[in-house]
Amino acid sequence: MAKVALVTGGTRGIGAAICKALHEAGYKVAASYAGNDEAAAKFKAETGIPVYKWDVGDYDACAAGIAKVEAEVGPVDILVNNAGITKDGFFHKMTKDQWSAVIRTNLDSLFNMTRPVIEGMRGRGFGRIIVISSINGQKGQMGQVNYSAAKAGDIGFVKALAQENANKGITVNAITPGYIGTDMVAAMPEEALKRVVAGIPVGRLGKPEEIAQTVVFLASDNGAFATGATFAVNGGQYMA
């Protein structure tokens, strides 16, 4: 029977590429999103992948959403915690709302999404938890103290959870993309983006598909010996 993969923020950008790649690899895929119904409807029409709307920062909404996915698609074998946001600004000007929104969506979401599925994975003796962190959680980025803190937290989460579940057939890994050509990066000022690309040895932005194929490997049986690891896919921009 095909394994079930749930991808948060799966209707746009990197998440959409992950959903498509997992679907092509033979998994039953479900995608969640926050509120952009138009993008979700377009994604669903193009791919046939079912979409579910809830806020990954809300624990009760995650528990209810996952219960619905499990009833309609099947128990979650592969969870890709991909949903994320930025709310950039220098720390000395950052508001508590900018801080809290980013920590909630990028870090609290890991508890909210993973806690409801982990017991099922442990019981079935198989699981894959993949977290889309960021290069900026490894190197830090000015203007992104909130985001860098959340994404570094993602990596700590992965290392600890991997140790707790390694003997249950569950792997837990982080991917740290560099700058990938999605709406998130398109929102950057043009001059800032030019400076970023100049600092990427490969000489270009990454493609969402390049992150997606790393996910496909980690989800597969061939990925079983990789756990607690952080996979940098960043065009050589930062070598941790």
Ligand SMILES: NC(=O)c1ccc[n+]([C@@H]2O[C@H](COP(=O)([O-])OP(=O)(O)OC[C@H]3O[C@@H](n4cnc5c(N)ncnc54)[C@H](OP(=O)(O)O)[C@@H]3O)[C@@H](O)[C@H]2O)c1
């Ligand atoms: N793009 C990059 O260069 C880059 C680099 C490193 C790491 N990353 C990380 O990669 C992940 C995906 O980034 P992206 O560039 O593909 O982002 P994106 O194009 O902005 O798409 C974000 C996706 O996440 C969903 N989402 C946002 N907040 C959510 C919430 N509270 N609850 C549920 N879903 C939510 C969005 O849903 P709606 O469509 O409904 O808004 C959308 O589907 C993020 O974690 C990001 O931090 C990105």
